[in-house]
Structures are given as C-alpha cells and as structure tokens.
Amino acid sequence: MRVLVTGLGTFWGSRLAQELEARRDVEVVVGVDTIEPMLPLERTEFVRTDSSHSILQRIVQATQVDTILHTHLVVDSTKLSGRAMHEINVIGTMNLLAAAGAADSPVRKIVVKSSTLVYGSNYQDPYFFREETPRTRGPQTGIERTLLESESFVRDFAEDNPHVLVTVLRFSNVLGDHMTTPFAHALRLPAAPELLGFDPRLQFVHEDDVVNALMYTTTHDAAGIYNVAGDGIVTWSEVCRIMGRPRVPLPPVLANLAVEPLRALRLVDLPPEMLALLRYGRGVDNSRFKRTGFRYKYTTAGTVDAFARSLRLQRAVGSGGPEYRYERDVETFFRHSPAVVRGRR
Amino acid sequence: MSDQWDQQAPTVHLRDSDDLHVEAPPQSTDLVPVPQPEGEDDSLVRRGDVDAWGRSERLREVARMIYDPMYRHWFRAEWEGLEHIPREGGALLVANHAAAIPSDAPTIMHGIETELQRPVYGLAENLLRAIPMLGTIWSRVGGVPAHPDNAYRLLHDDHQLVLVFPEGTKGTGKLYRDRYKLNRFGRGGFVEIAMRAGVPVVPIAVVGAEESMPMVWKSPRLAKLLNVPYVPVTANMLLFGPAGLFLYLPAKFKLRVLPPVEFDVPPDQERYSRSRVMDEAEHIRERIQHALFDMLRARRSVWAG
Numbered sequence: 001m002r003v004l005v006t007g008l009g010t011f012w013g014s015r016l017a018q019e020l021e022a023r024r025d026v027e028v029v030v031g032v033d034t035i036e037p038m039l040p041l042e043r044t045e046f047v048r049t050d051s052s053h054s055i056l057q058r059i060v061q062a063t064q065v066d067t068i069l070h071t072h073l074v075v076d077s078t079k080l081s082g083r084a085m086h087e088i089n090v091i092g093t094m095n096l097l098a099a100a101g102a103a104d105s106p107v108r109k110i111v112v113k114s115s116t117l118v119y120g121s122n123y124q125d126p127y128f129f130r131e132e133t134p135r136t137r138g139p140q141t142g143i144e145r146t147l148l149e150s151e152s153f154v155r156d157f158a159e160d161n162p163h164v165l166v167t168v169l170r171f172s173n174v175l176g177d178h179m180t181t182p183f184a185h186a187l188r189l190p191a192a193p194e195l196l197g198f199d200p201r202l203q204f205v206h207e208d209d210v211v212n213a214l215m216y217t218t219t220h221d222a223a224g225i226y227n228v229a230g231d232g233i234v235t236w237s238e239v240c241r242i243m244g245r246p247r248v249p250l251p252p253v254l255a256n257l258a259v260e261p262l263r264a265l266r267l268v269d270l271p272p273e274m275l276a277l278l279r280y281g282r283g284v285d286n287s288r289f290k291r292t293g294f295r296y297k298y299t300t301a302g303t304v305d306a307f308a309r310s311l312r313l314q315r316a317v318g319s320g321g322p323e324y325r326y327e328r329d330v331e332t333f334f335r336h337s338p339a340v341v342r343g344r345r
Numbered sequence: 346m347s348d349q350w351d352q353q354a355p356t357v358h359l360r361d362s363d364d365l366h367v368e369a370p371p372q373s374t375d376l377v378p379v380p381q382p383e384g385e386d387d388s389l390v391r392r393g394d395v396d397a398w399g400r401s402e403r404l405r406e407v408a409r410m411i412y413d414p415m416y417r418h419w420f421r422a423e424w425e426g427l428e429h430i431p432r433e434g435g436a437l438l439v440a441n442h443a444a445a446i447p448s449d450a451p452t453i454m455h456g457i458e459t460e461l462q463r464p465v466y467g468l469a470e471n472l473l474r475a476i477p478m479l480g481t482i483w484s485r486v487g488g489v490p491a492h493p494d495n496a497y498r499l500l501h502d503d504h505q506l507v508l509v510f511p512e513g514t515k516g517t518g519k520l521y522r523d524r525y526k527l528n529r530f531g532r533g534g535f536v537e538i539a540m541r542a543g544v545p546v547v548p549i550a551v552v553g554a555e556e557s558m559p560m561v562w563k564s565p566r567l568a569k570l571l572n573v574p575y576v577p578v579t580a581n582m583l584l585f586g587p588a589g590l591f592l593y594l595p596a597k598f599k600l601r602v603l604p605p606v607e608f609d610v611p612p613d614q615e616r617y618s619r620s621r622v623m624d625e626a627e628h629i630r631e632r633i634q635h636a637l638f639d640m641l642r643a644r645r646s647v648w649a650g
Binding site (some may be wrong): 123124125126127128129130133136195196197198199201232233234235237238241242252280283285299300301302304305 | 387390391392393395396397398399471472474475476477478479480481489490492493494495498
C-alpha cells in the first residue's frame with residue numbers, strides 16, 4: 001500500500017502517519033500540509049505545499065499512491081477564519097479529488113474524515129441520525145456549509161469513479177488526551193457553560209477510536225458513509241458530573257450575543273454550532289459502521305471518563321513532556337544520510 | 346521512481362523478513378497512560394440515569410407519584426378494551442387529541458404504564474423541545490420528538506409502544522364548539538410508519554379531554570406573531586385566572602381501546618401505495634370517530650360519566 005495523507009500538520013494527519021509507518025504492508029507514506037508535522041515521524045515523506053491542484057496531481061502521479069487518507073477537513077471553527085476554513089475544506093478537497101480522479105490516476109481508495117456536524121442540530125431532528133437521514137433545516141454556520149460542500153464533492157467523485165473505493169467517516173464530538181475541540185476546551189474551564197433550561201443528549205468518540213476507525217477503513221474495504229460515535233448517550237449535565245465540573249448557566253435567548261463578551265475577553269469561544277449542540281444536542285446511529293466489523297474501545301460515557309482521567313493526571317504532573325518540533329535538517333539527516341543504520345530497531 | 350529514491354527511502358527495512366514483529370513507534374499516547382474501560386458496560390462511569398431516549402427513570406418515578414392522584418381522583422380514568430394492547434412487541438397507539446394543554450397524552454401513557462406495566466413513548470410536537478425547562482422535563486418523563494425515524498426505531502428496533510396523535514395541534518387547537526369532531530389525520534404518515542415497522546395500529550378513543558380544558562377563543566394573529574400553533578383563551582382561565590393555565594376541570598375520562606389494525610404488507614419498503622395509506626388512515630379515523638359518538642351517547646354527565 002502506498003498512502004498519501006493530507007493534513008500532516010494536524011494531530012490527525014501526524015497520528016495516522018505514525019500508525020501507517022508501523023505497518024509492514026504500507027510501503028510509502030507521503031504527507032502534505034502547509035505546516036510541519038506535529039508528531040515525530042520515521043519514514044513519512046513530508047511535502048510542504050498548499051493544496052493546489054497542479055502540485056497535488058504531480059505528487060499523486062510521481063508517488064503512485066493507491067490510497068488517500070483525507071484527514072484535512074477543519075471541524076473546529078474557533079481555530080481558523082471562515083475564509084481559511086473554506087479554502088481548506090472546500091477548495092482543498094476539490095483539488096485533491098481532481099488530482100485523484102485524473103485519467104491515469106493510480107488511486108484506488110479514498111478515506112475522508114468528516115464530521116457529524118453535517119447533520120446540524122435543530123429541535124426538529126430525530127434522536128438518532130442515520131447516514132441517509134436528511135438535515136431538518138439548511139446549514140446555519142460556515143463550518144457546516146463547507147463540510148456539506150466537501151462531502152458533496154466526495155459523493156460526486158464516488159459516482160464518477162466507481163473503480164475507487166470511497167469511504168466517508170462522520171465523527172461525532174471527539175475527546176482525548178491531545179485534542180483541543182470546543183467541548184474539550186469548555187470542559188477544561190473551572191466551570192462548564194450550559195444553556196439555562198437545556199440538557200442536551202450528546203455523543204462522544206475517543207481520539208484512539210478515531211485513529212482506529214480511520215486505520216480500519218484504510219486496511220479494510222468498506223465503501224460508503226459511516227457515522228462514528230461511541231455507544232450510548234450522555235446528557236451535558238452528566239458529562240459535567242463525570243468531569244467533576246460545576247456548570248454556569250448562559251441565557252437561552254440571544255445566546256450568541258451573550259457569549260460575545262466571553263469571546264472578546266478570550267475566556268471561552270463558543271461557536272454557534274457548539275451553542276446549537278448545547279441546546280438540542282445530537283445523536284447518530286452508529287450501527288452501520290459496527291456492522292462492518294469495527295469494535296469501539298470506548299463508549300460515549302467511557303470517552304468522557306477517559307478524558308476526565310487524563311485531565312486529572314495532567315493537572316497532577318503537567319502535560320506529558322516537551323512538545324515535538326519538526327526540524328527539517330534533522331529529519332532529512334535521519335531519513336536519508338548513509339550514516340544512519342536503518343531497519344535496526 | 347528512480348533507484349536512488351528506492352535505496353534512500355527508509356522503506357528498505359521492510360524487506361528483511363527475519364524480524365516480522367513490527368513494534369509501533371513510541372506514540373505520544375504512551376506518555377499519558379489511560380486505563381481503558383471495556384466497551385460494553387459503562388455503568389461504572391455513568392453519573393446519571395438518562396437513557397438513549399432522554400428518559401430518566403428517577404424523574405419518571407417522581408412524575409408518576411405526582412400524576413397518579415390526578416389520574417385516579419381528578420379524572421377518574423376508566424378503561425375498556427385494554428386487552429387489545431399487545432403485551433409484547435411494538436405497536437402504534439393512535440388516539441384523538443384535545444384540550445389546549447393536552448390532558449389525554451399523560452392519561453393514556455400513565456394509564457397503560459400502570460395497568461399493563463409497559464412503558465409508552467409519547468410522540469409530541471417538536472416545538473416543545475425548543476422551550477427551556479419544559480422541553481427537558483417533557484423528554485425526561487418519556488416524551489419523544491415526533492420524527493418518523495424516532496417512531497420507526499422505537500417500534501421496529503426497540504419493540505416499544507408508541508403513542509401518536511395524528512391530528513397534532515389541529516386537535517388540541519380546536520374550539521369547544523368543535524369538540525369530538527376529528528380533524529384530518531395528517532397525511533397518514535402514522536400508517537406508513539406502522540407498515541414500515543411491521544407493527545399493528547391500536548386505535549384509542551378518549552372522552553373527557555375536551556371538557557378538561559375547553560378553548561373558548563383563540564387569536565390566530567397573536568399565534569402567528571409568536572410563531573406558535575395557537576394562543577388560547579380557555580374556560581379554565583376565565584374561571585380561575587392565571588391558575589387556569591394549568592388547572593384542569595374535573596371531567597370524567599373514559600378510554601376505549603379498539604381492536605388492533607394489522608396491515609398485510611411487507612415491512613421496510615421504500616414507499617407504500619399512497620391510496621392504500623390514505624384509505625387505512627381514513628378507516629382508522631372513522632373507527633375512532635364512531636367509537637367517540639358511541640361513548641358520548643352513553644355518557645350521562647360530563648363530570649360523573
């Protein structure tokens with residue numbers, strides 16, 4: 001297997017590259033991003049580039065990759081401007097798929113890391129979205145719009161290229177030791193925000209299960225769209241109890257205005273899609289992915305509990321060790337210098 | 346790809362077959378070892394009793410305790426034909442709907458739950474969910490938003506009893522002078538769901554709800570302005586003032602369960618014949634209407650039954 005990983009500079013990209021490196025049947029791992037890898041990598045070839053079509057197509061052709069792991073979809077709108085998000089999610093995906101769909105493309109499998117944000121969160125929603133259940137109203141936020149648009153590109157691609165196995169994984173809210181999602185951020189605060197009078201049903205998926213799910217679909221053949229969320233449901237109040245966090249109520253009317261001062265003071269950034277979740281929550285039906293044979297390590301409640309444990313440890317001993325920093329010369333030396341004895345271990 | 350690349354790329358170590366055991370590189374997760382709970386049972390980590398449908402057994406117990414005296418002594422609910430409700434397996438309960446704040450839903454749910462020891466999932470107007478506090482409490486004590494996916498999942502996957510009012514807010518929003526005249530049964534969506542889930546429809550005729558909170562006047566303009574189905578003025582408000590918002594009149598409740606309607610169609614079809622669905626819906630509506638008139642003929646007093 002020869003694999004191209006997008007978003008190598010994100011946690012997911014680096015983490016997936018690590019997993020791929022550990023597999024014997026993966027001959028080559030190529031990673032692209034505009035920023036450097038986040039985690040130490042051994043044999044992944046990092047190409048620093050923006051996702052322009054011509055460069056991506058050259059990379060695909062030159063490396064003859066047969067599998068593309070598209071982890072580079074932004075799902076946290078607090079980290080980037082709307083414009084940057086559009087550029088990465090919509091334009092990036094479009095260029096990548098155009099490169100993968102070229103006439104003599106070697107690509108036979110594409111795995112896309114999407115989000116259950118594509119279902120939205122609304123009072124008319126069903127309690128468990130199935131993969132084919134339509135949204136109950138149009139996208140309300142920029143992030144939802146870009147994700148829906150990139151998923152529609154993927155759908156078109158799958159239709160036009162029946163010889164390519166296309167998998168879309170829609171991940172629920174992620175918690176884990178390394179991720180800073182809006183939920184993780186809110187739960188690190190001394191008191192967690194809630195909307196007065198609302199106690200939504202939520203689902204979570206553990207970081208490790210995200211990596212496992214992406215690896216599972218890379219190594220198994222499972223075409224189609226799949227929801228990925230830990231078993232079970234927890235309410236927001238229960239999440240806060242598991243985390244041992246008190247709750248501060250925000251007014252349920254004009255909540256978007258009410259959180260504006262908090263954002264300005266840089267206390268907490270609650271994007272509109274998170275506020276919608278704190279109001280109506282979201283549940284998805286995760287049975288289709290389980291039917292492919294995938295087994296979760298964590299349930300929804302187990303994910304929250306694991307996150308609580310890792311926070312307690314971090315509070316006791318500080319975050320684990322120095323951060324990794326990518327240095328080009330060092331990496332080049334270890335990868336390509338004849339002085340390094342490889343395959344030792 | 347050139348040979349030079351091939352040699353320099355660190356893929357070379359893949360080819361020596363002696364050491365087949367590949368150790369994962371030390372990953373950052375190893376820095377923070379997390380004991381991993383087993384997937385199946387998370388009773389140890391749970392800190393609440395809200396189930397997947399948003400219900401809390403503790404709150405339901407409290408609600409039952411509060412509501413039971415009302416059910417027994419205020420409405421003095423009386424059932425006939427309870428044997429028509431299946432003791433196991435999914436079934437869609439369909440009833441007529443009345444009272445500005447519907448009193449029939451809790452009566453039916455509480456009645457079946459205490460008489461038959463089977464939980465009933467009441468599907469109700471989604472808009473309830475948008476109301477702070479009320480929406481949450483409603484969902485904790487057993488209400489579920491009326492989405493076809495929810496109904497199907499409850500009936501087909503979970504084999505539960507589901508209660509729907511096909512008239513919807515048209516039933517509760519009607520004036521007192523239109524009492525016991527059934528409105529259109531939606532677009533027959535409830536029949537389609539029952540067909541798809543492969544369960545019978547059990548019609549229930551309810552007498553008493555209409556008189557428990559009769560609506561004497563409503564303001565369509567205000568309702569439109571507030572974006573709610575109706576803004577009522579009820580007899581209760583006129584009699585008791587603001588307390589009339591919640592205080593029901595002690596009308597005698599009589600509930601008659603009619604024989605189940607089975608549909609002889611294969612379940613899980615993409616689509617069902619529209620005319621068949623409409624026919625069945627209309628047929629069920631007529632049976633409930635007929636039963637209502639029959640019960641009203643026998644009723645001597647609104648308050649004493």
